[in-house]
Amino acid sequence: MIKVGIPRALLYYQYYPMWKTFFEELGAEVVVSPLTTQAILSSGSSRVVADTCLPVKVFCGHVLALIGECDYIFIPAICSVKTKIYNCSKFLGLPDMTKAVIPESPPIFDIDIDINKGKRELYRAIYKLGRRFTWNPFKVRQAGIAAWQAHLKYRQLMSIHGLTPPQAIERISNKSEAKPEIPPSSPTQTQAAIAVVGHPYLLYDEHINHRLIHRLEKAHYKVLMPEMLTAEELKLATTRLVGRSYWTYEEEVVGAGGHYLESGVGGVIGIMAFGCGPDSLMMDMVHRRAARLRTTAFMSLTLEEHTAEAGVVTRLEAFLDMIQRRKRSQVEVCV
């Protein structure tokens, strides 16, 4: 059986169930790299030039971790998933860049996803990928449809049931167990809601964000994520803030940030990676909105490989203290 490796980084959090279903329907086995560790991050950043952004360094580390574990590695070049809205250069150059910096990597399955070229090109790209496993176009078609269904289900688990991507992926993987849902249904002890906005590969990689979400939950805050909003809400908020979106993954930063700033949550934390081109602009837009509204506390945290845990914890504590104090003073004002 052919083993296809998928690095647990970048777009894994967005599309893993879809990719997994596609390859499994075609009779391949899917291998995922382990959770990010310091060793993975270091090995990845030793391969690329120093000012490459953090998520790409993590990605290279995961590719290195997959060497010897699989026959092929799947790295799509996702140019655009909506018309006239483009992705960051690093996503476009990802397959070629990986090949250049990790020459010993297993052969790479790359596939061009570019909606601007029309549906026909998209189907042809999917078919070309499927042809590596079967000659039968109908089988590829079936796998594609199944993959799309899996993706829709995954989105639903997140937006309706309020699961985070790792939780949703786990839920999909062990179908049989069907655990009873234990959502954070203890409103009595939750302090306030804190929204965390940013790209999924930063929010859910616990190594690089120093378990930020876990820390917030431990302090009894209800944590809100971009994935918990519906596509409609995200799009509306983005339009209000910047007009038509420019980047593919703009909605999860600008849309979610804009939405939560106006929705009366206790505070919003924007997470970005150092050296990320789109983030440097998008987070600034959210920041400016927050400064103009003056209703919701906002903090932006920049992550990089040198970010020390103590630094993150200190800033988080200061931010939470500020929210507490704000709340108290508001109560006094009301009285």
Next chain:
Amino acid sequence: MRIGMPHMGNLYIPFKALFQRLNIDFVIPPLNNQRTLSLGVRHSPEGMCIPFKLTLGNLIEATELGADTLLMPAGSGICRLGYYAKTQEQILHDLGYNIAMVSVGVSQRKLFGLLEMIKRLSNNAPWSKIISAFRFGLAKLNAMDRIERAVQKIRPVERIKGTANKLFAKAIKAIDQADDYNTLKKVQINCIDQLNQVTKVSKAQPLVVGIIGEFYVLLEPFSNLDVESELGKLGVEVRRTTFVSEWTKFSLFLNPLGMNEKDRIHKAALPYLKRDIGGDGWESVGEKVLHATEYDGLIHLAPFTCMPEIVAQNIMPSTKENIPVLTILCDEQIAKPGMLTRLEAFVDLLEHRRRAQSNSLRREHGSLSGH
């Protein structure tokens, strides 16, 4: 309505000519200087690239001089450039400036989009007038670039360093003042004549270094600390394919006709990078492959945190075609002594390499004649 726009090299001269002929009130902010940079850095998001910071500084300085309508290039290239205008508008509004931003989408509608914008700005001037003004602006642009190419050839071999630069500055001034095609032509011929008469050192072939990388930092000497003149002082001839006149020639006139000068470059890049990644990343890789045999070395200029150039920088070392490449990242932290040291070391390396190559050639010849 007073129009302001950011600087890029001497691009303000053709625009000035164009706007003057159409009676549009045009403000030229001070040429890029330390204050421009400081203003830009202070008000930009920290992770932004140097073109954003400098252009923001220009816009602020133009606004201070009374500009109320600012022109900014935009378009759906895949790099951050398309988002510049949106963000800079917000920054200027937050600073309390009441301005209107006009984004010039050159990438989609090409020549026609540009002409339409000029028509709007000129309060509906007749097309004949717009086109003749546009042609005159283009003529100035072409004259400047032709002289610059000649200057690039003289800089490494002139006996008194700085002569070519002085002549260049004089010519730029004369071009700026030229009022008709005749004077323009005279200035151009004069300057190239004078350049050819500059006393030269009798040196064997100078080293040839290609300059590749991101468009803005290539064309704005302030952002790259005038790397070309510095190389000239070290006796190195500089070649560069990126010129604004080339860009206008192709992207405004020839691309719509299906001609693309970059096809050759893209084809060369294909084995290493299969698709356009926005900005000039694809071209950087392609130029490295193409020039590997033609030049002694390459200097790759990129703004710090430039996304397409980082991808190119990661890919470049893996190409089969081998040529020394020095990447210089431009940002507000770059300092001249540091850059000069790196340039000197690089030029030393290239000289060694050339000597080693000619020695091995001689040895080969020697052994052949011995038999």
